[in-house]
Amino acid sequence: MQAINAGDAMFALAHLALLRAPAEPARLLRAMRVFEQMCVQLTIGQHLDLSFEARNDVTAEEYLRMIEGKTAALTAAACEIGALLGGGDEATVRALAGFGRWLGIAFQLQDDVLGIWGDPALTGKQDSDLANGKKTLPVLYAAERDPRVRAHHARGGRPDSAEVAQIRTLIEAAGGKDHAERAAREAYASALAALEAVGLNNPAGQALRALAERLVERRR
Amino acid sequence: MQAINAGDAMFALAHLALLRAPAEPARLLRAMRVFEQMCVQLTIGQHLDLSFEARNDVTAEEYLRMIEGKTAALTAAACEIGALLGGGDEATVRALAGFGRWLGIAFQLQDDVLGIWGDPALTGKQDSDLANGKKTLPVLYAAERDPRVRAHHARGGRPDSAEVAQIRTLIEAAGGKDHAERAAREAYASALAALEAVGLNNPAGQALRALAERLVERRR
Numbered sequence: 001m002q003a004i005n006a007g008d009a010m011f012a013l014a015h016l017a018l019l020r021a022p023a024e025p026a027r028l029l030r031a032m033r034v035f036e037q038m039c040v041q042l043t044i045g046q047h048l049d050l051s052f053e054a055r056n057d058v059t060a061e062e063y064l065r066m067i068e069g070k071t072a073a074l075t076a077a078a079c080e081i082g083a084l085l086g087g088g089d090e091a092t093v094r095a096l097a098g099f100g101r102w103l104g105i106a107f108q109l110q111d112d113v114l115g116i117w118g119d120p121a122l123t124g125k126q127d128s129d130l131a132n133g134k135k136t137l138p139v140l141y142a143a144e145r146d147p148r149v150r151a152h153h154a155r156g157g158r159p160d161s162a163e164v165a166q167i168r169t170l171i172e173a174a175g176g177k178d179h180a181e182r183a184a185r186e187a188y189a190s191a192l193a194a195l196e197a198v199g200l201n202n203p204a205g206q207a208l209r210a211l212a213e214r215l216v217e218r219r220r
Numbered sequence: 221m222q223a224i225n226a227g228d229a230m231f232a233l234a235h236l237a238l239l240r241a242p243a244e245p246a247r248l249l250r251a252m253r254v255f256e257q258m259c260v261q262l263t264i265g266q267h268l269d270l271s272f273e274a275r276n277d278v279t280a281e282e283y284l285r286m287i288e289g290k291t292a293a294l295t296a297a298a299c300e301i302g303a304l305l306g307g308g309d310e311a312t313v314r315a316l317a318g319f320g321r322w323l324g325i326a327f328q329l330q331d332d333v334l335g336i337w338g339d340p341a342l343t344g345k346q347d348s349d350l351a352n353g354k355k356t357l358p359v360l361y362a363a364e365r366d367p368r369v370r371a372h373h374a375r376g377g378r379p380d381s382a383e384v385a386q387i388r389t390l391i392e393a394a395g396g397k398d399h400a401e402r403a404a405r406e407a408y409a410s411a412l413a414a415l416e417a418v419g420l421n422n423p424a425g426q427a428l429r430a431l432a433e434r435l436v437e438r439r440r
Contacts, residue, residue, distance in 0.1 A: 012263065
């Protein structure tokens, strides 16, 4: 109870921090709206993510909708609010929202690949996402194509390391890894294209490009 | 988990509703700040209230600080935001904030009296606050004056109806009921005085006076 209440306090304090940003009132109000809409999107994503735990029929499409809310909405709003408070024009604000959205998707898909094929010594994740039964894009894509992946997926429970290795091989054979990596690269390219559209060739634009590259190339 | 998430969604939707209010940007931003500061105050009040459950040494003073956060902050902000969005001048905004604050305190103290001496058929409360061990002002005031009330208070557990009747008599004898009723009346008078200070003699002012009277005179 105290933890929930402390979370509510932090939520209100985050709003107060945003309200202290030095910006003209109309821009600050627009930033507030972007922030609130993002919060609603986050709760939709969180709702989907929680509901997936109890389901065995989650589709790749539903998964992408979930990460739109849980990850992409957050990065999109962060970039859009930055553009708004930084005094960007309408085209820049929209471009940065698009950049942030695609960056969030690219980041999450890369995270999903690392969650199965990453080096635990680098990622710091003790367990493969497969051991935890997480329904990420590589798994869902493969489950739609290979009944053996689907069967594992539906069985639930906690697989041992031999089973994890076996299912990982099946997912790779069904194209789950390639698909997720390709989707991550495409999202990354879309993020860069959004930036290019407004030709943000200043230190801020370069920093965003470098951030995008680091997030997508990362191994940890 | 889904319930907490749904609560977060409603919190964000409440912000969006306020952001849709038709008001000039600077006023709307000020209303947002009042709203967020209220939310922080509510969490402080809620924190105190939760922490009181596990304590036997809560003072009347601490109790009043708790209801400042949990009740008065809410009614103060509701009135202040109404004045702001209704285009009130600075004196009216401050007066209505004060009115709301005192009204909240009066309402809560009246609620505490009804929680012990109210007619369950009217209040709809099945159990006396005494049966539930709630630490409201009449109890805390009496506990500071009569060791028997303090002993009951410290014992915890769920008293039966004979014990409830006995402790109620002790609280009355120690002046707990009179004290809370007097404090409620004083808070009510302060609420009206705040309104009078700006001479709000229009239908809105009359409606606020009528609301205050109804809340304090209520028996349910």
